[in-house]
Amino acid sequence: MHQRQELSITRLVAIALTFGISACGRIGYAHVDAATPSCDVNSPACRRDAGSVTLGCDAGSPACPIDGVPAEHGGRSYVWLEIPRTYAEATATCVALGGRLARIDDEAEQNFAWAQTRTNTTWIAGQDRAEEGVWLWPDDGTVFWRGLQSGGPTPGVYTNWGSIEPNNSSDEDCLTLWDAWGGRWADEDCERSYTALCESSPK
Ligand SMILES: [Ca+2]
Ligand SMILES: [Ca+2]
Numbered sequence: 001m002h003q004r005q006e007l008s009i010t011r012l013v014a015i016a017l018t019f020g021i022s023a024c025g026r027i028g029y030a031h032v033d034a035a036t037p038s039c040d041v042n043s044p045a046c047r048r049d050a051g052s053v054t055l056g057c058d059a060g061s062p063a064c065p066i067d068g069v070p071a072e073h074g075g076r077s078y079v080w081l082e083i084p085r086t087y088a089e090a091t092a093t094c095v096a097l098g099g100r101l102a103r104i105d106d107e108a109e110q111n112f113a114w115a116q117t118r119t120n121t122t123w124i125a126g127q128d129r130a131e132e133g134v135w136l137w138p139d140d141g142t143v144f145w146r147g148l149q150s151g152g153p154t155p156g157v158y159t160n161w162g163s164i165e166p167n168n169s170s171d172e173d174c175l176t177l178w179d180a181w182g183g184r185w186a187d188e189d190c191e192r193s194y195t196a197l198c199e200s201s202p203k
Contacts, residue, residue, distance in 0.1 A: 068097070068198070073112040078102060080116040081196040087174040090123045090196030101125035102199040103137045106158050113197055114183030121188075123196040126175030128187070132168065135175070139201065161185045 068079035079097055081090060087101075094100050102124045104110050113124065126144065128135045135145035144157045148166055153159045162181035166172065170189050177197075178186035188194075 069116065071116055073109065077200045078113070078116060079198045080122070081198065084193035084195055086193050087123050087190040094196065094198035097198055098200070099198045100139055100201045102197040103139060104158065104160070110160050110183070114177050116197055117177055117183065117195060119179055120195045121179045122177045123194050124175050124177060127173055129173045129190070135166070159185070
């Protein structure tokens with residue numbers, strides 16, 4: 001029984017990777033054929049969302065992302081990864097789903113993104129790894145902030161730091177939606193593990 005479940009998950013992962021990249025701007029979705037068994041909603045391949053099943057693997061329906069909860073906003077697709085990962089692990093998983101970590105460009109996207117996280121601290125794409133205090137979106141290198149909390153944004157570029165952020169308090173070079181700030185941003189140690197939000201790519 002245990003092995004059979006593992007095989008089922010392996011197959012679903014393979015299907016997700018096969019169909020994860022599509023031309024219609026979606027990530028993390030796969031379609032299963034009639035021969036694919038319905039997945040166990042308690043397995044990592046088919047998650048429950050707030051107590052109700054939102055990701056079905058019945059034949060003919062959109063199948064589950066590997067461990068994610070899909071959503072749409074502004075014509076783009078997103079997948080919230082519920083299992084905590086490091087920033088590097090989250091980045092790799094988003095790429096495997098055909099996207100990348102989410103980039104937040106305006107208040108509407110911020111509010112949407114935070115709503116996906118079920119109030120969990122969540123990785124998004126920003127980082128200041130290349131040069132301390134120079135915060136950028138890695139997909140195209142757009143710098144959105146320079147300095148610590150007394151620093152400032154690039155004119156016209158959206159930011160939403162928590163009131164004492166960024167503070168680089170423990171060599172913090174990766175960006176989160178932080179639970180204690182109600183989803184406002186905090187820099188955090190990239191090696192810690194949090195949930196993550198993926199977004200279809202390119203922006
Ligand atoms: Ca830093
Ligand atoms: Ca911080």
